[in-house]
Amino acid sequence: MHYLLVGPGALGCLLYALMAKGMHQNDRFTVLDYNRERAELLSRRGVIYQCGAAERLLPVTTASDPETLEPVDVVLLCVKSYDVKNSLDFCAPILGEKTLLLFLQNGISHLELDTCGHKAYQAYGTTTEGATLLGPGHVRHAGSGTTSLGFITPPDEHFKNLLQKTADTLTRSGLQVNITGDILARIWTKLFINVGINALTATLNCKNGELLTLPGVDKRMRAAVEEARLVAAAQDIIVPVDPFDAARQVCRNTAGNISSMLQDVRKKRRTEIDAINGAIVLMAREHGISTPENDRLVKQVKELEATYENG
Ligand code: PAF
Numbered sequence: 001m002h003y004l005l006v007g008p009g010a011l012g013c014l015l016y017a018l019m020a021k022g023m024h025q026n027d028r029f030t031v032l033d034y035n036r037e038r039a040e041l042l043s044r045r046g047v048i049y050q051c052g053a054a055e056r057l058l059p060v061t062t063a064s065d066p067e068t069l070e071p072v073d074v075v076l077l078c079v080k081s082y083d084v085k086n087s088l089d090f091c092a093p094i095l096g097e098k099t100l101l102l103f104l105q106n107g108i109s110h111l112e113l114d115t116c117g118h119k120a121y122q123a124y125g126t127t128t129e130g131a132t133l134l135g136p137g138h139v140r141h142a143g144s145g146t147t148s149l150g151f152i153t154p155p156d157e158h159f160k161n162l163l164q165k166t167a168d169t170l171t172r173s174g175l176q177v178n179i180t181g182d183i184l185a186r187i188w189t190k191l192f193i194n195v196g197i198n199a200l201t202a203t204l205n206c207k208n209g210e211l212l213t214l215p216g217v218d219k220r221m222r223a224a225v226e227e228a229r230l231v232a233a234a235q236d237i238i239v240p241v242d243p244f245d246a247a248r249q250v251c252r253n254t255a256g257n258i259s260s261m262l263q264d265v266r267k268k269r270r271t272e273i274d275a276i277n278g279a280i281v282l283m284a285r286e287h288g289i290s291t292p293e294n295d296r297l298v299k300q301v302k303e304l305e306a307t308y309e310n311g
Contacts (some may be wrong), residue, residue, distance in 0.1 A: 001165055002028045004072040004094065006087055008042065010131040010260060011104060012078035013139035015170075017049035020058045022173030030069060031062045034090055039064040048138040052277040062135075066093045074100045074166050075120065081105045081275035088118055095120035100162040102149065104195050106260060107275025108187060109119040111152075124183045125149045130173065130208070130254030132263060143208075146176045150183030188232050189239045189246055194276045196225040196247030198261035199297035202271065202304065205262065209255025212248065221247060223293035226275050228280045234287040256266045261301070268308040290294030 003019065005012050008031050016031060023029060031047075033039040039062040046059045063069055072094050079087045084105060089097070101120035104127065111124075117207050128145025149167055151159070163179060170177045180186055200211055200221060211217050225244045228265060232239065264271045277294045284291045 001026075001074065001162075001169075002030070002070060002072045003074050003076060003166070003169075004069065004091075005029070005031045005076045005078060006033075006091055007077065007079035007083070008033055008038070008047075008137060009078060009080070010133040010139055010263065011127070011129070012076070013047050013049070013133065013137055014129060014131040014141055015076060015078065015104075016060060017056070017058050017139060017141075018045050018173035018175060019169050020047075020060075022169040022171070024169075027169070028070075029061065030072070031060055032066060032069070032091065032094075033064055034062040034087075042137040044138070048134075049141065050134070050139065051141040051202070056231060066091050069094050071096065071100060074162055076102050076104060076166075078104050080270075081107045081109050081272050082155060082270060084110045084113060087115075092118050097145075098158065100159050100166075102163075102166065105275070106190070106198070106272050108191050108279050109275040121155060122153070123149060123151050123159070123163050124187060125157070126183070127175075128185050128190065128193060128250050128253065130257030139212045142257035144176070145250065145253055146178070148178050148180045148183060148186040150180040150186070152183060152210060184237065185239045188237050189241060189243065190278065192225050192228050192232075192239070192243035192278075193247045193250045194272075195228045195280060195294070196221045196244065198205050198259045198271075199238045199273060199277050199301050200224070201259040202261040202265045203297065203300045205265075207255065208257045208259055211251050212255075220293055224277065225298060227284065227291040227294050228290065230289050231287060231291075232278055234289060235283070265301075265304050271301055271305060273298055273305075277301070 043062040046057045095118035097119045099120040105127045127147040130143030132140045
């Protein structure tokens with residue numbers, strides 16, 4: 001198997017560090033990074049994986065030109081939701097008819113993209129693992145969760161096998177992984193979690209676990225998640241868990257984690273607000289559902305983003 005990871009951010013580096021441990025001897029793993037400087041740094045130094053007090057350095061093969069790559073079996077697309085389209089254009093040369101392309105984004109906006117002209121077969125994944133990027137290629141595993149993988153369009157045996165092998169590698173790496181026949185419900189469950197956690201942590205500048213104790217936050221989280229649940233129900237999406245309980249459980253499991261949105265704000269990077277709370281607001285409008293809490297969160301995060309330019 002030849003795995004290719006696109007997007008060495010927090011989740012990408014975490015998956016690489018863990019999969020490097022779970023791979024079979026004949027498996028290969030390449031990290032593709034359009035940023036040549038970062039690709040060179042990673043290939044010189046390796047990926048640093050930190051978990052509690054333990055730290056490991058993992059050598060990594062990188063590339064910054066997709067044309068130079070040997071054929072790949074599975075592409076793990078770990079870029080931010082707003083970078084999906086550009087990344088697909090960038091990796092088009094290696095997305096062949098036999099390639100499995102696994103989308104691992106927060107939010108829901110990547111589901112609406114068509115295949116952008118590539119030939120690969122699409123699968124989707126969602127994870128509640130907590131990961132913090134401490135520097136280029138330096139990740140802290142900040143909390144464990146569950147990873148679900150699956151197809152929206154039923155695949156043939158070839159792609160089923162590729163997804164199974166990927167899941168097996170992740171399981172050997174120590175992650176809790178399942179292949180589900182209802183990935184849409186899992187993506188929505190994760191969306192509820194991100195709706196409840198990310199914008200609140202970003203605007204309150206707090207760790208995930210603090211959302212459970214800060215005064216008045218519980219009510220806001222419940223309202224944001226409930227608005228999202230109404231939107232899901234209007235689209236006949238049934239999730240097997242209570243969305244608010246699920247968000248609170250992830251706060252507990254990843255209590256010490258800085259959410260991806262707060263990491264973005266602290267680094268003055270664009271956030272995924274449009275793919276998370278923003279997507280809920282847009283879908284709600286189509287169904288005539290009002291979303292005061294999500295409107296407020298979107299506004300507050302956009303205001304934070306607007307301050308970047310002023311230094
Ligand atoms: O975006 C994030 O930070 C993560 O999806 C999660 C699970 C909320 C943990 O921080």
